[in-house]
Structures are given as C-alpha cells and as structure tokens.
Amino acid sequence: MPRYKENDLPKSKLNASTLSKALQIFKYATHHKWKFYLGLLFLLLTGGTALAFPKLLGMLVDCVNNKDLVQARNIALGLMVILLLQSFFSFFRLSLFINFTENTLANIRLALYSNLIKLPMDFFSQKRVGELNSRISSDITQIQDTLTTTIAEFLRQFILIIGGVIFLATISLKLTLMMLCIVPVVAVAAVIFGRFIRKFSKSVQDQVAESQVIVEETMQGISNVKAFANEWYEIARYKGKINEVVKLAIKGGVYRGYFASFIIFCLFGAIVAVVWYGVTLCINGDIDGVGELISFVLYSTFIGASFGGIAELYAQIQKAVGATERVFELLDEVPEKINDLRKPSIPKINGKVSFNHVGFSYPSRPEIQVLKEVTFTAQQGQKIALVGPSGAGKSTISSLLLRFYAIDKGEILIDDKNINDYDLENLRGNMSIVPQDVILFGGSIRENIAYGKPDATEEEIITAAKQANAFDFVNGFPEKFDTLVGERGIKLSGGQRQRIAIARALLKNPSILILDEATSSLDSESEKLVQEALEYLMQGRTSIIIAHRLSTIRSADAILVLNEGKIVEKGTHKELLEIENGMYKNLSSLQFSEY
Incomplete structure (x- = not known):
C-alpha cells in the first residue's frame, strides 16, 4: 500500500x-x-x-x-x-x-x-x-x-x-459592516479557488509521475523491449502520456490565469472599496482623522488574511x-500476553510435543480448514519430519507451536501441559526457528548472532559461530564479526545467512527446534555445510523439520506425510517406502529420479 x-x-x-x-x-x-x-x-x-x-x-x-x-x-x-x-x-x-x-x-x-x-x-x-x-x-x-x-x-x-x-x-460601525460584507467573502473565495488550483496542479504531477513509471519500467526491462523490437511501442506509450501531461498543464495554466485575474481585481478591489468608503466617511466627519482610517485598513487586512488562513488551518x-x-x-x-521486560532467566522445558485432534483455520480465511484432526507426539529429543505438497499445513503446525494463532479445536501439549497455560515469553524462549528465508537485521554479524541471547559473551558468540560452520567465512571478512550484513542480510549469500541463523539458534539453546525448509534454496556445497551445522544443532533437542528435500530427513525418528490438512501417512523413512502406492513413496521416487 x-x-x-x-x-x-x-x-x-x-x-x-x-x-x-x-x-x-x-x-x-x-x-x-x-x-x-x-x-x-x-x-x-x-x-x-x-x-x-x-x-x-x-x-x-x-x-x-x-x-x-x-x-x-x-x-x-x-x-x-x-x-x-x-x-x-x-x-x-x-x-x-x-x-x-x-x-x-x-x-x-x-x-x-x-x-x-x-x-x-x-x-x-x-x-x-x-x-x-x-x-x-x-x-x-x-x-x-x-x-x-x-x-x-x-x-x-x-x-x-x-x-x-x-x-x-x-x-466606525458602518465601515465595519461594509468591510464584513466584502473582505471575508472575497478572502474565503480566494482560498477555495486556490485549493482548486492546487488540486489541479497535483493531478498534473500525478500524470508526470505516471510517465516516469513508463521510463523506469522500460529501462529496467530494456532487454525485453529490444528482444521484442518494441521500441516504437514504448515511444508511442510514453508520447501518449506526455501529451496528456501537456493538455492538463495548459488547462492548469488557464485556471492560474483566472486566479491571478481574480486576485488582482476582486481582492485588491475589495481593499480599494473599503478605503474609498473610509475616505468618504472621513471627509463627512464620521471617522476622526486619517490615522483611524489607516488603523481601519490594517485591521481589515488582518481580518481578511485571517479569514483566508483559518479555512486552511481548519482543514489541517x-x-x-x-x-x-x-x-x-x-x-x-x-x-x-507478553512481559514488557525480559525475565533474567526462563524456566527450561523438556521438549515433549503433542498435538491431539487439532483443527485450525486462519482468522482471515475462516471458511478454509487448514488442519483437520491432526494428532502426533514428539518425545523429548526426537526428530519429527513433516512432508507433503504446498498448502498441506506443514508451516501452519510450526506457527501453532509458536502460538502465533489460537487453534479452533483439540489441544497442543508441551511436556503434557496445555500450551495456553505457559507464559508466552517462557514458551517462545524455549524454541528456535531456522526458516527457509532467513531475515537478518541490518546490523553487524555479531549483533545478529547475539539476537538469540542479547547478553552473550564474545566467547559464546564465537563458539556458536564455529558450531554453525560460520566462523571461517566470518573470519574471512576484513571487519570479521563487526561486518555489517546490510538490509535483510543482503550482503551475505543464502548459505551464509542460514549459518548465521543456526548460530543464533545455538546461542539461544532451545529445547524445541523448528526447521522450516532450511536447506531447500541452497546449492549443494552450501547445503552440505548447513546440514552439518543443523545436525549439530538438533542434538538432544526435539526437532520439527519441515522439508521438501526428502534426502535431508532420512534419519528422522518419524515422518508425517500431510495432505489437505490431514496426516495421511506416518512412520520412518524405511517404513513409508514399504507402503504400496503411498504418497511418500511416490514423492521419493519423483525426487530421486531427478538425480
């Protein structure tokens, strides 16, 4: 917007x-x-x-x-x-x-x-x-x-x-009544006319801006323009918009001419009329002296200007x-419900996760049920993988685990305790997520790693970077950990951003880890380094792994296959491959046939 x-x-x-x-x-x-x-x-x-x-x-x-x-x-x-x-x-x-x-x-x-x-x-x-x-x-x-x-x-x-x-x-009461009949009316009319002129000028500016959009689009897509030999088309499009600008600008010039004529004749004419009537009253002896006439003219000017200005100020x-x-x-x-001040220590949870008959629809789309009767349990330290086509509900499960949304039915338990009974900061303080598209903040690498634990020591940050396979590339930068990552981490590659995110998660030391397609957009070399770091990160933690690449989840303790919001298959990699015409087996055959 x-x-x-x-x-x-x-x-x-x-x-x-x-x-x-x-x-x-x-x-x-x-x-x-x-x-x-x-x-x-x-x-x-x-x-x-x-x-x-x-x-x-x-x-x-x-x-x-x-x-x-x-x-x-x-x-x-x-x-x-x-x-x-x-x-x-x-x-x-x-x-x-x-x-x-x-x-x-x-x-x-x-x-x-x-x-x-x-x-x-x-x-x-x-x-x-x-x-x-x-x-x-x-x-x-x-x-x-x-x-x-x-x-x-x-x-x-x-x-x-x-x-x-x-x-x-x-x-002079007579002169006052005469002035109030003329000066305020002319002043307010001038303001209304002036506002109309400004709106018209704005429409001209908008047309100019639209013509600039054509230039910008053409320059950005110049290769397409030349590939289709459409230079003549773009010139004609720009010429049409420029002609519209010229017509509007000329029309605006005419209106400004009317406005100038109005100001010269009406506004100054009103002042002349007041002064003339004042002089007449002065000559007839109704006003004592030229000084009072000058005072009257000045007060009239003040009132006229104030009437003109107060209308615009009221609009503001x-x-x-x-x-x-x-x-x-x-x-x-x-x-x-979250604390304004961060607690000095967050009670540690073990990490057992249970979904019992969970149903959910997003508040913005209540008519579409995203999850239907989803039931599974991840014991402490287990790796649970979620696979299935896009829109099956995999990422929704991670959002519900972080309590981003309230479920419609069923219950979610952490260590056999309802997720809603936890303090929100305590709950999220025991979880970490490594997403597919890592968002880094525009500070240094040190600040981004320390986001997982703001009071971390330099030694803890370096240790986390080493465990995440990030230390070598960070140390290769001239400013090392003080290197600025740029807006959203744009100065780092996808694999580097992922390893910074893993270091951040390691520093937080969560009980529950969510990996949302963390390696799906990486090249083979980066994927290997990131996968090694993820294996270290998952040790001893309950891990919920959302994956498209099935090669990364072969060692999972359980794989849940979702389709249209339901768990349609459940088991280990080996068990799922034995299901004849199973969804997981078909997905596996499709992926591995590509290599």
Whole structure:
C-alpha cells in the first residue's frame, strides 16, 4: 500500500466524539502538560500585542495633523516595545509548543511501536506493512505539525478576527459592516479557488509521475523491449502520456490565469472599496482623522488574511483529528500476553510435543480448514519430519507451536501441559526457528548472532559461530564479526545467512527446534555445510523439520506425510517406502529420479 502524501490524508469531522478521542493525546504528555498551557498564555499575549499594533500606527500617523513630535516619539517607542514583546512572546510560544509536542509524540511513538510489536500474528496477516508504516510516519507527522503550529496559528487567527472586529466597531460601525460584507467573502473565495488550483496542479504531477513509471519500467526491462523490437511501442506509450501531461498543464495554466485575474481585481478591489468608503466617511466627519482610517485598513487586512488562513488551518486540524483516530485505533488493539521486560532467566522445558485432534483455520480465511484432526507426539529429543505438497499445513503446525494463532479445536501439549497455560515469553524462549528465508537485521554479524541471547559473551558468540560452520567465512571478512550484513542480510549469500541463523539458534539453546525448509534454496556445497551445522544443532533437542528435500530427513525418528490438512501417512523413512502406492513413496521416487 502506498504511503499517504500529506495532502491525501483523510479528514475527520470535528464533533464532540472525535475531539474527545483527539484529546486523549494529552494523557501521553505526562508531566509536560504545563508547557502547552503556558504556551497558550503566550499565544494570547501574542494576539493581544498584534491587535495593538494597527491602533498605535494610526495614532502615530495622526501626529502629523497635531504636529506633536513628543507624542510621535512616545508612540513610536510604544510600537517598538510592542514589537519587542511580540518577539519575546512568539519565541516562548513556539519553543514551549515544540517542547510539549516532541515529548508527547515521543511517548506516543514508543507506545505505538511497543503495542504494535506485541500484537498477535493474525493482526499482521490482515494488515499491510505499508499501512502500518504510514500510521507511524505520516499520521504522527500530521499530529506533530498540528500541535506545533496549526492549533496555535488557528487560535491566533481567531483572536485577530474577533479582536479586529471589536476594534473596527469602535472606529466606525458602518465601515465595519461594509468591510464584513466584502473582505471575508472575497478572502474565503480566494482560498477555495486556490485549493482548486492546487488540486489541479497535483493531478498534473500525478500524470508526470505516471510517465516516469513508463521510463523506469522500460529501462529496467530494456532487454525485453529490444528482444521484442518494441521500441516504437514504448515511444508511442510514453508520447501518449506526455501529451496528456501537456493538455492538463495548459488547462492548469488557464485556471492560474483566472486566479491571478481574480486576485488582482476582486481582492485588491475589495481593499480599494473599503478605503474609498473610509475616505468618504472621513471627509463627512464620521471617522476622526486619517490615522483611524489607516488603523481601519490594517485591521481589515488582518481580518481578511485571517479569514483566508483559518479555512486552511481548519482543514489541517480535521486531518490531524483523523490521524489521531487512526493512531489510537492501533493503540487500542489488544496485544499478546507478553512481559514488557525480559525475565533474567526462563524456566527450561523438556521438549515433549503433542498435538491431539487439532483443527485450525486462519482468522482471515475462516471458511478454509487448514488442519483437520491432526494428532502426533514428539518425545523429548526426537526428530519429527513433516512432508507433503504446498498448502498441506506443514508451516501452519510450526506457527501453532509458536502460538502465533489460537487453534479452533483439540489441544497442543508441551511436556503434557496445555500450551495456553505457559507464559508466552517462557514458551517462545524455549524454541528456535531456522526458516527457509532467513531475515537478518541490518546490523553487524555479531549483533545478529547475539539476537538469540542479547547478553552473550564474545566467547559464546564465537563458539556458536564455529558450531554453525560460520566462523571461517566470518573470519574471512576484513571487519570479521563487526561486518555489517546490510538490509535483510543482503550482503551475505543464502548459505551464509542460514549459518548465521543456526548460530543464533545455538546461542539461544532451545529445547524445541523448528526447521522450516532450511536447506531447500541452497546449492549443494552450501547445503552440505548447513546440514552439518543443523545436525549439530538438533542434538538432544526435539526437532520439527519441515522439508521438501526428502534426502535431508532420512534419519528422522518419524515422518508425517500431510495432505489437505490431514496426516495421511506416518512412520520412518524405511517404513513409508514399504507402503504400496503411498504418497511418500511416490514423492521419493519423483525426487530421486531427478538425480
């Protein structure tokens, strides 16, 4: 799912319910709330000093008629003091709001990430990573901008409108009514027109982006383009998209021309109309002096600008309330029962595993039964292999063993104790999984091995690397164990990543080991090294081995053949080969006939 752009963020209607949810942000402010309230006080002071400025400026102009230099100097000094105070108040307003916002959002980010990482697997199976990233990035950024500047600016504009109208009414009620009939309407119309222009410009940008996609696709697949001699086709496709861009851009230019004409005639015309009417009232004696007229014009400009700005700010606040709702939706998700702090020691389990009549369907596909009446027992230290076609339910068994999902029927026992009776951290702390596609984190080799035991000593890490057949290739790198593996371990080969994963599992020293097709994607040389490491890893541990290559499981204590969610055959390699027309025998014949 693509990440939201700021202008694409959905809005939420402002009502008692949505505002109540949005105000939950303050519970994450902890002891920083006072900064927000003090910032509001400085905001009021900023608005008050801003309102005093046009009044004093008008009085300063009136000093021309009075020819009073002393009064002019005092008023000028007063204006400088007001500017100084406004600068002082603005500094503290901004710094306090930013301080409050950053501390509050840091708490929200931590709470959101902590809750996300503890949510059950069925949540992640129904959500896209791009959407979750958007919640943490775009939504939080929208809240950040709103708390830092938008709310303050909205309140400031509101103060200027209310205060400005009051001051205007004291100068001339007639002129005030005339101004309120013209300036706000024109200002709001300008905002609506401007928003339309921006949306049209965005559609042009989207078309340009689509044309760039054609270029990118063509360059990436240039060999295919040339192999099919389709250069003419791609040129025609790109030309068509470019022509669409040109048509839209020219149309947008016409609209921008209308907008410029509107601003010049209507907005400035409104100012001329107000000034003309003010001059008329001034000549007729309804307004005392040119100074009051200048004050009136300045207040009118403040009010017009504030009306124009407040509409956009209101839209931003709507987006922020929507973003807050989406963030709190994630915070309200119920996490798995797992401890916030890692226990210093995890009680060891023996490793006996029993599935008794287990039935299961994924929450996202409840109508499809993935496992049906699955029953088997793995004694402590035994190797149990799971084979069968794709979709038979092999990997699902490993997911249920790790308690990623709750079963629909039956029971799973560990050491004859129901799996749900174990503390989740204790249960998973006694298990390790070596998957087919190993995901390494973007740190060093040392950090990735130590992921199995974060407090491991250097000696323990080196020992685990040696036992996993990883020490030699790690030692061959210039930075040795400090070598960075790159994003998802991209700088290492498949076999190297597998051996790092095995070293990680060895360091964890699990009682139950899950090998999910751990060698299926490796070349022969890498498979040999990895298989040796796996044999060492499986010693003395209950091992559940999911395999496509039957050659790797010949020595298993029992092999379970799954098909359509059921165990259709069970036995050792030798016993299963003796079943006439058996599924395992057919699979074995197919695989070994390929060599």
